[in-house]
Amino acid sequence: MSRWEPDARGRLERAAMDLYSERGFERTTVTEIARCAGLTERTFFRHFADKREVLFAGASTLQDLFVDTLAGVPESAAPIDAVAAALDAAAAVFQGRHEHARQRQMIIVANAELQERELIKLARLSTAIAETLRLRGVPDPAASLAAEAGIAVFKVAFERWIGGTGRPDMPQLIRESLDELKAVTAGR
Template sequence: MSRWEPNARGRLEQAAMELYSEHGFEQTTVTEIARRAGLTERTFFRHFSDKREVLFAGSSTLQDLLVDTLAGVPGSAAPIDAVAAALDAAATVFRDRHEQARQRQKIINANAELQERELIKLARLSAAISETLRRRGVAEPAASLAAEAGIAVFKVTFERWIDGPGSRDMSQLIREVLDELKAVTAGG
């Protein structure tokens, strides 16, 4: 193998997803992932700390996007509307990635450890949103409630989106789910 391989990270991600789908997460080894990608284990560990990270490597990018967008929303926006703007920005991350998102979620749903990791990721996103809202001057419990509601909207939207045909715009789904939440809280 050569010392430098183009798109090593992408090839490792693709190989891991294929193997997780074919054999299951638990049965797949880092050695097999590296071999399928035509790379070494050492190269794998340059890009990922372990085989779970292949599935969760984008979490910090998503969190940064949510926080940065939320911080930039005009201060006059209601907390839930500011969170909705951040979720709308996050939807762009998933554009043209429907099949990959569906495959990733199927792998996560088949493994309790990965489900736990997904819940931890969502809790971290909620905490980051809540903290950003507090920095914007939103008092408690409104900051935590808006953050948790936003994550609930994101979770329900994501599930609808991956279960659908992939032609639905995730931003539109976010608005629909948020409208449903507002109707529920208004007593409708």
């Protein structure tokens, strides 16, 4: 094992994803992940708190992107249109990452603990969006409804995206899902 090679975090992520896919999340240890990446356990724990964090490390970055984008939308925008702008910004993050996202989702779906963690992530994201809308002057229940609707649109678009070939792309699927939501709420 060499003392230093570049991209330790990326190597750990790739090794973990491969092992989770081959053996399952439950049967994969941190020791095996580190060994597969050519690193030590100590290095693993410098980058991740535990083996779940390999799958959820980007959650705070995604939340920050949603909140920052939402905060920058003109005040005149309707709450759902402001959320749509945040959804578009988030969708751009997924460009070129279809296979990784699909693999990650398959790992999560195969484990109840990880499914619960994913739901908690989405609930926190909804709470952050609603709070940002409230700071923009959107009263409740409109802020909470727009946030939850945004998360629903995101989930539906994401599931369609990973279930397919990556085409159409995530931004297009988000726009289509948002249009569907608007059609449903308009009674069409």
